[in-house]
Amino acid sequence: QVQLVESGGALVKPGGSLRLSCAASGFSFSDHFMSWIRQAPGSGLEWVSYISRSGASTHYADSVKGRFSISRDNAKNSLSLQMNSLRADDTAVYYCATGEGILPNWGQGTLVIVSS
């Protein structure tokens, strides 16, 4: 079955950087578009970023554009999100999910806290 396991969440100071990873198993990773979605504490869902199957096409929410970078390694069945210039409003649980638009499979999420 599809399994997505995020890691890399931590407490980081404003202006700092963090790299999230998502290990995929149970499906043909290279055949799937992938996305990152986040959820601030007590809040709703926000789509963050998307990457095509080959990695050639990426898109970002305006709130993270220029600061975050999504990438994938199909040989390692791995998805990443490099987050730079972190701000307090980036505090959230970050989920990786399969799909482009429709998001049928989600990981359990990893918590990022940006605070001094």
Added chain:
Amino acid sequence: EIVMTQSPATLSVSPGERATLSCRASQGVKSNLAWYQQKPGQVPRLLIYGAYTRATGIPARFSGSGSGTEFTLTISSLQSEDFAVYYCQQYNSWPPPWTFGRGTKVEIK
């Protein structure tokens, strides 16, 4: 950016009753609309996509309708496990963003 507006914010329903949740898009999204369920402490789960197609394993008591700018999720007879927050999401935009509504919390009356 397309803004998704869900109503009501909270819906109080008794078990066995019908629940009707609404979602409105600020501009037309055709049928490119999904619904997700999120229980406390859990991961969102895809319920409906294409406005009315149930995802794998979703019970028939969940149904979606609408197109364009107005959408509805109906839960025909609420079970105890259905009390949760429900989010609509449009994925019509290209390029993204694919935007979510703020959610409707379905609580026990």
